[in-house]
Amino acid sequence: MGQLAAFIILSVVTLVSAVVVVASQNIVRSALSLIPTLLGIAGVYILLQAEYVAGIQVLIYAGAITVLILFVIMLTEHGTGARFRQVNEQVLPGTIAVAVLAALLMAVFFGTAWPRAAGTLPQYTATSIGTTFLTSAILVFIVTSFVLLVALMGAIVIARRER
């Protein structure tokens, strides 16, 4: 019961701030309201017994990526961007499409009888994640380093001012 209450509170926080992110005319406000959204999702992870993922969510998303987005906003648009039209002419078809998609996805989720495999989640997920990375997910582990390398180099090449 308490968990449900916590879930509802977190969902409301997440969705309301997400709506602000999507709908705000002020781009800075959008970026800032991304933070409660991501924090709310971190709470949802805790509800799902994924403490480590929750911590990373706070660290990377709420911390680093949001800062990056704010940087870019400050580097590009003069001011909050409020004097520009923020939406394009696709609002109506987009709304309809999104609504229909949401309805269809709900139908799928409600209409499916999800199976349940045996076993329980471990007590300390970080330990298990470390074991997974070093054993079955070793390839992911190494390839990820390549992805990061390529992203870093590519971003530097793209962002640097051409001389």
Add this chain to the structure above:
Amino acid sequence: MLLVDWLYVGVFLVVGLAMAALPLAVVWALAPRLAQPQKRTTYESGVVPFGQAWAQFNVRYYLFSLVFVIFDVEVIYLYPWSIVFRQYGRYAFFVMLIFVGILLLGLIHAWRKGALEWT
């Protein structure tokens, strides 16, 4: 997980908020107030501000934050690794050596491209 477990979080939350609020409250209670328009301007090292507050930043800021983000992400992998490191010994050491080595190439690239120079 019981609701009681959240009590610790609640206690920390309250204490943290109190730690932030208390100095402000003390200042609000004790400091004299003098209404002057200058006080409402943005503080810029004592200099009278000019121009807009939304100034264009230099690209360097972005590059620094980018490098920061990438190496921040490294933590995702470093932390679980450090927990199980003892268990796997030399194998884990070499795996991480490869991981860090590859990322080091990125750092070298950033350095060679001058992304780490401030001036």
Add this chain to the structure above:
Amino acid sequence: MTLGLTHFLVLSTLLFCLGLFAMLTRRNAVAILMGVELMLNAANINLVAFNKYVAPGALNGQVFALVVITLAACEAGVGLALVMSAYRNLETVHVDEINVMKW
């Protein structure tokens, strides 16, 4: 009524659709990227939720969520670099004005 998988699925669906709406309608490229982040987070909620309710034996869902976060960070870094590059060259971040490739 106890907390079940469906709750999380509904939350992720709504979040995903909000992100998609942002992608479809916002003109600002940064806003579109924020929409992408919302959609990725919706996917991550699904991954972690399915991990708990469908296959709790292993932590593959959480591991994958971590990888997605990594990729999201990379995506944000490169995407924002592209936005800045476009702004420098075209003086705009509005994607409907970036039409160099248009007929």
Add this chain to the structure above:
Amino acid sequence: MRELAWLIPVLPLVACALIFAFGPRLPGRGAYVAIAGIGLAALLSIGIFVEGLGGAKAHELNVRWVPYGQTALDLGLRVDNLTTVMLLVVTIVGSMIFVYSVGYMHDDPRFSRFFAYLSLFAASMLLLVLANNLLFLYAGWELVGLCSYLLIGFYFEKPSAARASMKAFVTTRVGDLFMFLGILLVFFTLGTFRFEEIFAKVHAGALEGMMVGGLPLLTVVAVLLFGGAIGKSAQVPLHTWLPDAMEGPTPVSALIHAATMVAAGVYMVARTYLLFFESPGHGALTVVAWIGAVTALMAATIAVVQDDIKRVLAYSTISQLGYMMLGLGMLGYAAGMFHLMTHAFFKALLFLGAGSVIHAMHTNDIKAMGGLARAMPSTYWTFLIGTLALAGVPPFAGFWSKDEILLEAFHHHRGLYAMALAAAFLTAFYMFRVIFYTFAGTTRSHHAHPHESPAVMTRPLWVLAVFSAGIGLVGAPFLGNPFHHYLHFEGLKAPAFSWGVALAGVGASGAGIAAAAAVYHWKVVPSGALRRAAGPLFTLVAHKYYFDELYAAAVVRPTLAVARALRTFDVYVIDLIVNLFGFAGLGLARLYRVFDLYVVDGAVNLLGWIAQTAGGVLRYVQTGRAQNYLLAIALGVIVLLAAGLFR
């Protein structure tokens, strides 16, 4: 040493290749290389010959060339006593002529090329001699024909030389055709080209009783092969090319058209003698003998009336080749080959002497010469020795070989013997006619200043003169006729020496000399009176028995007429048809052009227009805005989801 026989043709070939590649940059503008090539070949040949005197066995060298069914075509060489004799003749006479050519051709702009040709000829001739099978022999045969063509036409700026080379080539081809048929016949009946196997099979009676067109097959084969010899050795009726071949440089005439190549026909008959010998009733040999006798007599008569010194010698050569054939045909295997050898030496000597004279006088006409004996003593004496040898005066070489042939003829056929004797008389007559015209008396040409030729030319003359004088002794009966012991045909025995026949031969020669002296030196009988007395006979001989006219009428003119008729047919019928087709094609093309312009191009343009219009319409779909595309993707996802849900 016989294992090294393959080097003999290779050495001149290498010299030839070197001269062709480097030309005048070689020592002596290529001449020394050529002389070195033939000289080394000569040394090798002498070595092999000496080995043969010691009784060395016949040696064969075979290299598998082309597998052909169950048998194979081999590249093979054969060294036996017959081969060594020919090798000796070709290389020794050849090297003398090579040396002589250095002086004779000295001022020629194509000096190097001349030696390249000569070397190529030597290589081909030696190949022909060494071949151990008919195919290889035929290859050498055709190669010497090619060299003959190239060398007769060496002064190709002269139209007569060009025509003569063509005539020689085409005429010999006629004979070669028969020879080729004979070779094919041998191969298809016996299944091999190799002499050894052919002889073994023929000896075993493989062809006995087989008939072709009512004639025994073996006779047909032998006569067909003899056809090649008729062409190559200028026997009647294919002799007409040889006098014209005198258009070539004189050393060429000496080497190719006197000493070696024309003797190839005789050699070939000797090589395949068994085929002739085994033909029923010696039928093929009879043909050979008659052709030889007729040739000997006819050519000798023509030689009497020629004024060109080289042509006299050319007809003399034909006549002597006829002699050799006669000898072979009269079962004188060794006699024919003996005469071939002696003739090679003294006829080469005569030609080179004639060349020396021409070199000095710049004319070929013996009536314009005279009194050269004092001006050119070396040439005179050597020429005289050659003449005596040719005339058959003992003890010079010609006497011994001619005597053997006369002896064989006397024993087998009196009619042929008489013809041979007459030819001997005529030979002495016309040769001394040349001597008297050229060397005796005083010079008749006033603007010529004759002088002796350089040493490089006279020395070979002397060498050849020594050979001409002495080589006959190897066949002398009172020495036991060593030549006959060295070279003889299994089953044939030379008839014993007969004083009567020998005296008759010497008498004929002496009579010839005396007659010539009477007419041309003492002028007892003026030559004009003699000419008138002979009357129609003289006309006949002066026109060379009308052979050229006969060929012109029988072969050349009909061919030309047919060619003209065909040309007319070509111009008016074929061309008309071709033009008709052309016009029809043109008309069709015009039609097609219209079709192309309005139908094909129309269709193509229509397609293009459709593509353009469709593109113009569809391009509005490509907005260049990612969000439109994203919406489309979202709609697609919706459609797929709905389809999945409500199927």
